[in-house]
Amino acid sequence: MSKLVIVGTVAFDAIETPFGKTDKILGGAGTFIGLAASNFNVDSAVVSIVGGDFPQDYLDLMSDRNIDVSGIEIVKEGKTFFWSGKYHNDMNSRDTLVTELNVLADFEPKVPENYKDAEVVMLGNLHPSVQMSVLNQMPTKPKMVILDTMNFWMDCALEELHNTIKHVDVITINDEEARQLTGEYSLVVAARKINEMGPKYVVIKKGEHGALLFHDDNVFYAPALPLEEVFDPTGAGDTFAGGFAGYLAKTADYSFENMKTAVIYGSTLASFCVEKFGTERMQNLTASEIHKRLDQFKSLTQFEIELN
Amino acid sequence: MSKLVIVGTVAFDAIETPFGKTDKILGGAGTFIGLAASNFNVDSAVVSIVGGDFPQDYLDLMSDRNIDVSGIEIVKEGKTFFWSGKYHNDMNSRDTLVTELNVLADFEPKVPENYKDAEVVMLGNLHPSVQMSVLNQMPTKPKMVILDTMNFWMDCALEELHNTIKHVDVITINDEEARQLTGEYSLVVAARKINEMGPKYVVIKKGEHGALLFHDDNVFYAPALPLEEVFDPTGAGDTFAGGFAGYLAKTADYSFENMKTAVIYGSTLASFCVEKFGTERMQNLTASEIHKRLDQFKSLTQFEIELN
Numbered sequence: 001m002s003k004l005v006i007v008g009t010v011a012f013d014a015i016e017t018p019f020g021k022t023d024k025i026l027g028g029a030g031t032f033i034g035l036a037a038s039n040f041n042v043d044s045a046v047v048s049i050v051g052g053d054f055p056q057d058y059l060d061l062m063s064d065r066n067i068d069v070s071g072i073e074i075v076k077e078g079k080t081f082f083w084s085g086k087y088h089n090d091m092n093s094r095d096t097l098v099t100e101l102n103v104l105a106d107f108e109p110k111v112p113e114n115y116k117d118a119e120v121v122m123l124g125n126l127h128p129s130v131q132m133s134v135l136n137q138m139p140t141k142p143k144m145v146i147l148d149t150m151n152f153w154m155d156c157a158l159e160e161l162h163n164t165i166k167h168v169d170v171i172t173i174n175d176e177e178a179r180q181l182t183g184e185y186s187l188v189v190a191a192r193k194i195n196e197m198g199p200k201y202v203v204i205k206k207g208e209h210g211a212l213l214f215h216d217d218n219v220f221y222a223p224a225l226p227l228e229e230v231f232d233p234t235g236a237g238d239t240f241a242g243g244f245a246g247y248l249a250k251t252a253d254y255s256f257e258n259m260k261t262a263v264i265y266g267s268t269l270a271s272f273c274v275e276k277f278g279t280e281r282m283q284n285l286t287a288s289e290i291h292k293r294l295d296q297f298k299s300l301t302q303f304e305i306e307l308n
Numbered sequence: 309m310s311k312l313v314i315v316g317t318v319a320f321d322a323i324e325t326p327f328g329k330t331d332k333i334l335g336g337a338g339t340f341i342g343l344a345a346s347n348f349n350v351d352s353a354v355v356s357i358v359g360g361d362f363p364q365d366y367l368d369l370m371s372d373r374n375i376d377v378s379g380i381e382i383v384k385e386g387k388t389f390f391w392s393g394k395y396h397n398d399m400n401s402r403d404t405l406v407t408e409l410n411v412l413a414d415f416e417p418k419v420p421e422n423y424k425d426a427e428v429v430m431l432g433n434l435h436p437s438v439q440m441s442v443l444n445q446m447p448t449k450p451k452m453v454i455l456d457t458m459n460f461w462m463d464c465a466l467e468e469l470h471n472t473i474k475h476v477d478v479i480t481i482n483d484e485e486a487r488q489l490t491g492e493y494s495l496v497v498a499a500r501k502i503n504e505m506g507p508k509y510v511v512i513k514k515g516e517h518g519a520l521l522f523h524d525d526n527v528f529y530a531p532a533l534p535l536e537e538v539f540d541p542t543g544a545g546d547t548f549a550g551g552f553a554g555y556l557a558k559t560a561d562y563s564f565e566n567m568k569t570a571v572i573y574g575s576t577l578a579s580f581c582v583e584k585f586g587t588e589r590m591q592n593l594t595a596s597e598i599h600k601r602l603d604q605f606k607s608l609t610q611f612e613i614e615l616n
Contacts, residue, residue: 090493185398188536209517212534221608223529226520228496260611294613300529301609303568305602 004044004249005115005142006033007134008124008238009104010054010072013278014084017091017232025278026058027083029124029148032235035282036242036269037122038065039290040250045118047071047109047134051078051102061283071112078103091230092207111137119252122245123147124238128157128164135167144254146170147199148241151177166198169254172241174205187212188219201259203244205237213263215256222263223301225271225293232277236270239282243269268293312352312557313423313450314341315442316432316546317412318362318380321586322392325399325540333586334366335391337432337456340543343590344550344577345430346373347598348558353426355379355417355442359386359410369591379420386411399538400515419445427560430553431455432546436465436472443475452562454478455507456549459485474506477562480549482513495520496527509567511552513545521571523564530571531609533579533601540585544578547590551577576601 008030015022034046045068052075059069084098107126111118111134121142123131131147147168153161154177165171171194179185182193191202191214202214208230210223243266244259251258268290275281316338323330342354353376360383367377392406415434419426419442429450431439439455455476461469462485473479479502487493490501499510499522510522516538518531551574552567559566576598583589 186536186538188534206517209514210529210531219534219608220611221518221531221534222611223518223531226496226527226529228494230494257612261613264611264613298613300527301611303528303530303572303609304565305569305572305606 001041001043002120002249002252003115003118004037004042004120004122004245005047005111005118005134006030006037006044006122006124006242006245007047007109007131008033008122008126009081010046010048010050011081011083013234014082014098015232015234015277016086018087018089019231020277022277024082026061027234027278028081029126029235029238031062031279032238032273032282033122033124033242033245034062034067035065035279036239036266036273037246037249038067039243039269039285039287040246042246042249044068044246044249045071045112045115047111049073049075049103049107049109051080052076054080065283068112068115071110071115073110075103085234087233091233109134119143120245120249121145122241123168124241125150128153128160132160132164132167135164143252144169144248146172146241146245148172148238149177151180154180162197165194168199170201170203171199172203172205172237172244174207174237178202178204188214201256203263205240207233207236211240211263211267213256213259215259218256220256220260220263222260222267222297224267225296225300227271227274230274233274234278236273239273240266240270242266264294264297268297309349309351310428310557310560311423311426312345312350312428312430312553313355313419313426313442314338314345314352314430314432314550314553315355315417315439316341316430316434317389318354318356318358319389319391321542322390322406323540323542323585324394326395326397327539328585330585332390334369335542335586336389337434337543337546339370339587340546340581340590341430341432341550341553342370342375343373343587344547344574344581345554345557346375347551347577347593347595348554350554350557352376352554352557353379353420353423355419357381357383357411357415357417359388360384362388373591376420376423379418379423381418383411393542395541399541417442427451428553428557429453430549431476432549433458436461436468440468440472440475443472451560452477452556454480454549454553456480456546457485458482459488462488470505473502476507478509478511479507480511480513480545480552482515482545486510486512496522509564511571513548515541515544519548519571519575521567523567526564528564528568528571530568530575532575533604533608535579535582538582541582542586544581547581548574548578550574572602572605576605
């Protein structure tokens with residue numbers, strides 16, 4: 001069984017959308033990635049940090065889905081990272097109301113000994129130096145390193161980000177961030193410039209408009225499933241990345257062709273994530289639900305054309 | 309050979325983009341639709357109106373691509389409709405600089421006698437009452453009526469628009485217009501509401517994000533080809549509609565499955581249209597260029613997935 005190391009926040013979120021609001025609930029990039037990847041038959045571990053206020057129930061919830069939580073450091077006297085945000089009516093933009101770093105401020109990820117030979121590493125959105133420190137703990141280069149990042153690090157840690165992405169195989173980034181990172185409006189040109197920065201594969205996430213996968217001169221486009229209702233977009237990008245990484249780890253096939261399927265799995269899982277608040281929809285997702293939705297993706301995009 | 313009636317403006321455009329600007333060149337929805345549809349083996353006629361200032365060369369250009377121009381009324385003492393616009397740097401928005409209706413102000417379309425039994429009618433963006441007057445000239449209901457419209461008519465002729473779309477089979481509309489027409493943000497819900505207004509098939513155009521085709525509970529998603537450079541978006545939506553209508557007329561198969569392919573043809577032709585100013589790229593497009601790009605669309609969207 002392939003091993004997958006996931007690094008990312010495990011956090012409390014408080015979310016307000018036009019449909020309602022939550023108290024502090026389970027959130028964090030590492031959590032969403034882990035839950036998404038748990039749908040594949042992979043030996044995965046989340047590396048993160050939480051405070052003494054983090055409920056054992058939440059750790060159990062991850063363990064119950066076969067996620068190794070031994071790499072989640074618990075700082076008894078500290079408080080867990082907390083984020084609060086409010087989505088606008090169109091659900092495409094949000095305001096951050098509160099960001100309390102708490103124990104995350106001094107996070108030094110420690111990869112569990114038995115995961116240092118993992119084939120796949122998924123570096124969730126964190127300071128690029130923290131992401132790099134994870135790679136530095138792996139004695140041999142993993143088969144596939146995937147990195148997610150955001151505009152915040154381009155604004156305040158651009159040099160470190162450039163240093164880290166030199167060492168990754170795949171970057172997942174949203175369209176505006178790809179434009180910011182490269183200064184190019186065309187996503188085709190932006191992807192090529194990011195290629196030159198290191199990642200051989202570039203995944204550009206476009207939210208409700210789907211995702212693009214670039215590799216050399218190849219492009220693949222996975223739509224997002226058109227939904228009647230997006231209830232809460234929090235974690236959709238991380239869920240996409242977790243599905244992508246989980247599928248690659250499970251199949252151990254890192255070809256462009258297989259990566260296309262990984263992107264479809266990522267989009268499929270993200271389409272569930274947004275149906276309920278936080279991680280709720282992801283906690284009990286079943287294989288048959290996923291297969292049914294993959295079928296929807298097939299009919300959404302597949303067509304017959306005769307070229308003569 | 310199927311007959312296709314196209315109603316729409318034949319006009320002069322003056323366009324400014326970040327890449328340059330043009331003097332008055334050939335433009336208009338009817339022109340773009342006609343040129344797109346001319347790539348299919350269909351007997352098509354453009355019904356429109358121009359002034360005495362309209363060059364015979366432009367009419368010849370259409371005739372040379374087997375477009376019947378006998379339904380284009382020439383008002384000798386009048387001036388041709390003129391539109392001028394300037395695109396912003398992101399190419400996704402534009403300002404209209406000049407709109408001179410000229411002969412279009414009194415346009416009363418007259419369908420040529422030998423096209424009154426056409427199987428397919430493509431109603432390009434015009435006042436909904438003008439669109440309706442075309443349908444009223446057809447003694448029996450055509451097999452397929454496709455209507456394109458825009459927000460302008462929702463603002464100033466909403467009742468007439470509602471009256472006309474009751475009689476059409478397919479509506480093509482962009483995402484913001486679908487939201488305006490229905491008051492619904494979700495395109496899935498918007499499409500269902502438009503269904504209830506008349507059109508059994510709803511095509512929502514999302515520009516660089518592709519197009520969605522809705523019918524009952526079926527959805528199909530055609531991406532736009534990711535391009536290095538969009539030189540001039542003018543006419544892309546009309547070209548899409550012309551490719552869609554032309555393919556349906558040629559195949560005379562109005563099933564959802566075949567309409568998926570029609571959407572792919574529309575997207576393919578639109579991807580050429582934006583490569584040069586105005587109609588330039590569409591004037592000499594060849595079948596082999598189109599086939600090559602259809603192949604690109606296949607590899608862009610097709611994937612293999614094993615569900616067990």
